[in-house]
Amino acid sequence: MLNPTTKPLNVALLSISAHNRAILEFFFAGAGRQLFTTTDLPQADALIVDFDHPGAEQEWAEFTRTQPRPAIILSIREISAPNTVWVPKPLTSQSLTNAAARIRALLPRNAAPPAPTREEAVSPPLTAAPPGTPFGLGEHRRRTVPRTRQPQPLVSRSEEAPDAPITPRPPAPPKTTDTAPSPSARLEEAGLSPPAPAEKPAPARDSGPSPEEAQRWQQLCGTEEGQISIRTWHESARLFTPENYLLNTILEALKLARQSRQHTQIRLPHNDFILLMPDVSLVYLTLDLYSEPFTRLCESPIQKGDARLHLPSTQEMAQLAEQVRSDARHTHDLEALVWTSSLITSHGRLNRNTDAGKPLYLRAWPNLTRLEQFPHVLRIAAIWSQKPGNVFDVAQWLDIPQRYVFAFHTAANALGLFVADQDKIQQRREKPVEQKNRGLFSRLLRRLLGGGRK
Amino acid sequence: MITSNKKIIFTGPVGAGKTTAIETISDIPAITTDEYASDMTKSRKPQTTVAMDYGLINLGDAERIHLYGTPGQERFDFMWDILTKGGIGLILLLDNTRKDPLQDMRFYTNSFREFIEQRQMVVGVTRMDLQRKPELADYRLWLEQLSLQAPVFEVDARERADVILLIQALLYALDPGVTT
Ligand SMILES: Nc1nc2c(ncn2[C@@H]2O[C@H](COP(=O)(O)OP(=O)(O)OP(=O)(O)O)[C@@H](O)[C@H]2O)c(=O)[nH]1
Numbered sequence: 001m002l003n004p005t006t007k008p009l010n011v012a013l014l015s016i017s018a019h020n021r022a023i024l025e026f027f028f029a030g031a032g033r034q035l036f037t038t039t040d041l042p043q044a045d046a047l048i049v050d051f052d053h054p055g056a057e058q059e060w061a062e063f064t065r066t067q068p069r070p071a072i073i074l075s076i077r078e079i080s081a082p083n084t085v086w087v088p089k090p091l092t093s094q095s096l097t098n099a100a101a102r103i104r105a106l107l108p109r110n111a112a113p114p115a116p117t118r119e120e121a122v123s124p125p126l127t128a129a130p131p132g133t134p135f136g137l138g139e140h141r142r143r144t145v146p147r148t149r150q151p152q153p154l155v156s157r158s159e160e161a162p163d164a165p166i167t168p169r170p171p172a173p174p175k176t177t178d179t180a181p182s183p184s185a186r187l188e189e190a191g192l193s194p195p196a197p198a199e200k201p202a203p204a205r206d207s208g209p210s211p212e213e214a215q216r217w218q219q220l221c222g223t224e225e226g227q228i229s230i231r232t233w234h235e236s237a238r239l240f241t242p243e244n245y246l247l248n249t250i251l252e253a254l255k256l257a258r259q260s261r262q263h264t265q266i267r268l269p270h271n272d273f274i275l276l277m278p279d280v281s282l283v284y285l286t287l288d289l290y291s292e293p294f295t296r297l298c299e300s301p302i303q304k305g306d307a308r309l310h311l312p313s314t315q316e317m318a319q320l321a322e323q324v325r326s327d328a329r330h331t332h333d334l335e336a337l338v339w340t341s342s343l344i345t346s347h348g349r350l351n352r353n354t355d356a357g358k359p360l361y362l363r364a365w366p367n368l369t370r371l372e373q374f375p376h377v378l379r380i381a382a383i384w385s386q387k388p389g390n391v392f393d394v395a396q397w398l399d400i401p402q403r404y405v406f407a408f409h410t411a412a413n414a415l416g417l418f419v420a421d422q423d424k425i426q427q428r429r430e431k432p433v434e435q436k437n438r439g440l441f442s443r444l445l446r447r448l449l450g451g452g453r454k
Numbered sequence: 455m456i457t458s459n460k461k462i463i464f465t466g467p468v469g470a471g472k473t474t475a476i477e478t479i480s481d482i483p484a485i486t487t488d489e490y491a492s493d494m495t496k497s498r499k500p501q502t503t504v505a506m507d508y509g510l511i512n513l514g515d516a517e518r519i520h521l522y523g524t525p526g527q528e529r530f531d532f533m534w535d536i537l538t539k540g541g542i543g544l545i546l547l548l549d550n551t552r553k554d555p556l557q558d559m560r561f562y563t564n565s566f567r568e569f570i571e572q573r574q575m576v577v578g579v580t581r582m583d584l585q586r587k588p589e590l591a592d593y594r595l596w597l598e599q600l601s602l603q604a605p606v607f608e609v610d611a612r613e614r615a616d617v618i619l620l621i622q623a624l625l626y627a628l629d630p631g632v633t634t
């Protein structure tokens with residue numbers, strides 16, 4: 001490391017792209033602030049030149065012919081020229097630090113900067129700069145983009161943007177021509193609509209739940225405050241028998257749909273139905289997934305014959321496709337159906353058919369941006385991804401009511417997100433949890449969830 | 455006086471939504487250096503970030519969280535340790551409509567490997583509203599193959615709730631003991 005009492009070296013950046021300049025200046029303003037400060041050419045003790053930039057070598061040669069100066073040469077290929085230090089790409093903060101020391105040795109003695117006083121050596125940290133000067137970008141290079149979002153053309157993979165003017169800013173974004181069907185068009189071709197923007201209940205907020213939220217969480221997770229243990233759980237009343245509920249039919253239908261690779265229908269009373277579309281991982285329901293009627297259908301034991309599996313014929317499929325297309329609002333991710341129906345069925349209880357005492361870990365997080373949330377769901381996902389444990393462990397680790405963990409367990413299990421294999425559990429390496437930022441993280445979360453200033 | 459300065463880094467390929475995501479949650483108008491793309495063979499969008507994006511979340515007088523977005527153009531000039539010093543974690547945005555999102559994932563996780571291993575990454579897959587394939591299950595599998603543990607979510611960078619969830623997941627993954 002450089003002697004901290006040495007003044008940073010005045011360097012000028014020569015032949016460098018805006019992109020690389022910005023990153024270097026960012027570095028010099030932060031972690032590398034003891035090493036370099038950027039300046040204009042006449043004041044510079046040394047140069048930094050990007051030899052991979054077109055024309056750089058000539059520009060450097062011409063400049064140094066009239067005004068010789070040591071230079072740090074950045075390049076992919078090795079460069080050896082007098083009065084230079086080569087730093088290979090990709091650049092690291094360490095290699096730049098080393099280069100700073102080596103270039104100092106090349107400076108003429110009288111140009112060596114004087115040792116500063118103590119105060120001078122301590123330059124303010126980058127991030128204490130007033131907002132608007134986050135990194136040392138030259139004013140002329142910075143352009144503030146207005147916040148208001150302008151409609152942009154949606155360019156899909158198969159479309160290349162046609163030539164757009166480079167400068168000045170065009171009055172309107174260039175139009176793209178539809179040379180190939182857009183992805184959503186492709187979905188429609190397959191008789192499907194892209195899923196509607198999820199109309200799921202809003203996520204948990206810090207300001208306390210609304211009465212509707214509180215009620216919904218009761219539907220999903222129940223209200224039980226008491227604890228059961230690994231020794232007593234199978235005798236407890238907090239179990240459900242999945243065979244009695246619609247959830248079981250949904251999971252059977254899912255299996256059938258995936259195995260047969262066919263759209264599979266679950267026919268419900270009153271001509272309602274659920275259509276599983278495994279090829280696009282979507283589901284269509286005639287009922288609103290987040291409505292009272294659907295909740296009622298899931299929460300009470302279902303009568304035999306009230307939910308029947310059916311593989312639609314080609315003719316029926318044509319009709320169904322039409323209905324799905326004209327009613328995109330009721331199309332959801334398959335996972336959303338499995339998740340929500342599992343939660344309602346669980347109602348904060350454990351599945352009688354699972355071994356609740358068995359340690360597990362989460363192979364992947366549920367897609368919580370498009371799934372219904374409930375209290376502690378993110379923390380449960382986080383800890384279960386990190387640490388294998390059973391449902392009782394998780395509730396204890398997080399010090400939360402067991403009902404939330406039981407509900408999560410039921411839903412994540414139905415989605416196939418758990419790993420229970422003992423060998424894999426053994427091999428799992430745990431990342432040590434650092435608690436030192438807990439206060440900061442908590443303030444950031446409160447700020448983001450509280451609605452705050454934005 | 456500012457007593458705490460931490461940063462969150464957003465990275466990912468051109469057009470994945472980095473600038474948009476930062477704008478969506480920043481307290482100040484995001485500062486960016488977008489320019490009209492000059493290389494049309496590569497460009498899929500008229501504007502691209504040539505340098506870096508910057509945004510800020512103020513947590514009262516003494517604390518702020520800085521949001522940095524890397525330029526989307528793929529370059530091998532820098533090891534990203536230059537950017538990530540002092541970072542809380544990384545948010546990788548991947549565009550589901552690009553030619554090879556797996557290749558994108560490889561490139562960025564490789565570039566930031568050390569940082570990801572020391573801190574944490576969260577992956578947000580954008581533009582799934584336009585194209586459903588690959589699916590999240592594919593991304594989960596790719597991460598597993600790369601021996602990386604990271605939450606993956608479908609997001610729309612224009613949706614504040616989605617971007618917030620990425621940050622929530624990042625913080626909880628770093629410390630599940632955090633409470634609000
Ligand atoms: N349809 C759709 N558009 C999105 C989504 N996320 C972002 N966008 C749009 O995608 C466009 C590109 O987003 P940017 O934020 O400029 O992307 P970037 O990652 O900063 O791109 P570079 O600066 O070029 O690297 C913007 O018009 C966004 O509004 C999404 O999930 N769906």
Ligand SMILES: [Mg+2]
Pocket residue numbers: 472473474488502503507526
């Ligand atoms: Mg950008």
